Amino acid sequence: MLKVNELSIGYGLSQVVHDINFELGQGEILGVMGRNGMGKTTLFKALIGLLPAWSGDIRMGDVVLTAQRPYRRVASGLAYVPQGRQVFATLTVEENIRTGLEATGRKRIPDDIYSLFPVLQEMRKRRAGNLSGGQQQQLAVARALAAEPDVLLLDEPTEGIQPSIIKDMAKTLREIRRIRNISILFSEQVLSFAMDVSDRVLVIDRGRLVDEMQGQELSEASMAQYLSV
Numbered sequence: 001m002l003k004v005n006e007l008s009i010g011y012g013l014s015q016v017v018h019d020i021n022f023e024l025g026q027g028e029i030l031g032v033m034g035r036n037g038m039g040k041t042t043l044f045k046a047l048i049g050l051l052p053a054w055s056g057d058i059r060m061g062d063v064v065l066t067a068q069r070p071y072r073r074v075a076s077g078l079a080y081v082p083q084g085r086q087v088f089a090t091l092t093v094e095e096n097i098r099t100g101l102e103a104t105g106r107k108r109i110p111d112d113i114y115s116l117f118p119v120l121q122e123m124r125k126r127r128a129g130n131l132s133g134g135q136q137q138q139l140a141v142a143r144a145l146a147a148e149p150d151v152l153l154l155d156e157p158t159e160g161i162q163p164s165i166i167k168d169m170a171k172t173l174r175e176i177r178r179i180r181n182i183s184i185l186f187s188e189q190v191l192s193f194a195m196d197v198s199d200r201v202l203v204i205d206r207g208r209l210v211d212e213m214q215g216q217e218l219s220e221a222s223m224a225q226y227l228s229v
């Protein structure tokens, strides 16, 4: 599916991500875990094309995405849920979901979106700015899924969300994978969430991938040195 080879990224003269290599399998849920400032957001922005790669490449199957604009990457099957959600506060829920259709040329919201997120159907005429944090996160995921991606990128999906809602979100991601059979890459610091959803986890430390674990190997003990637990 998504393949990242020797990827380096930075800002100005300062390099933040160093020579990252990984591959996301078909239908796999893969986590990138690390503390604040380790380079997770930088990596995700480069994957979707909001930041240029300094070197290395990003591929979807045989298609090289590295120099493509974000909308081209969406057309190639990537979709991105940014950290902090960034829904359009003054647009309605339904209008927000429709913005996810733009790169695809399709007009119809896929049928499974409102069954995955019934609360969004109830609130589809409300302005997104009036939704709770958890509902906005659902909306951001729904908007990304409207593009019918093969790979869903989620940057710190639990940030600012209540623990009870975090459990629901883990369940929803597994359900999305079951229904759509897509691959999911997420970044995280919340260990319980990663334990709930991941097939596998990569650990990022100062911009380098330093460890890899299967989901069942995740524990407070195995991750203590990498997270603030």
Ligand SMILES: Nc1ncnc2c1ncn2[C@@H]1O[C@H](COP(=O)(O)OP(=O)(O)OP(=O)(O)O)[C@@H](O)[C@H]1O
Pocket (backbone or CB within 6 Å): 011, 016, 034, 035, 036, 037, 038, 039, 040, 041, 042, 043, 083, 156
């Ligand atoms: N626009 C920028 N210009 C310069 N340096 C930046 C910029 N954005 C981030 N950085 C630096 O890059 C490093 C990695 O930041 P990044 O946001 O990717 O980390 P993160 O792991 O996503 O952390 P967080 O959980 O806080 O979002 C940090 O040292 C940060 O200060």
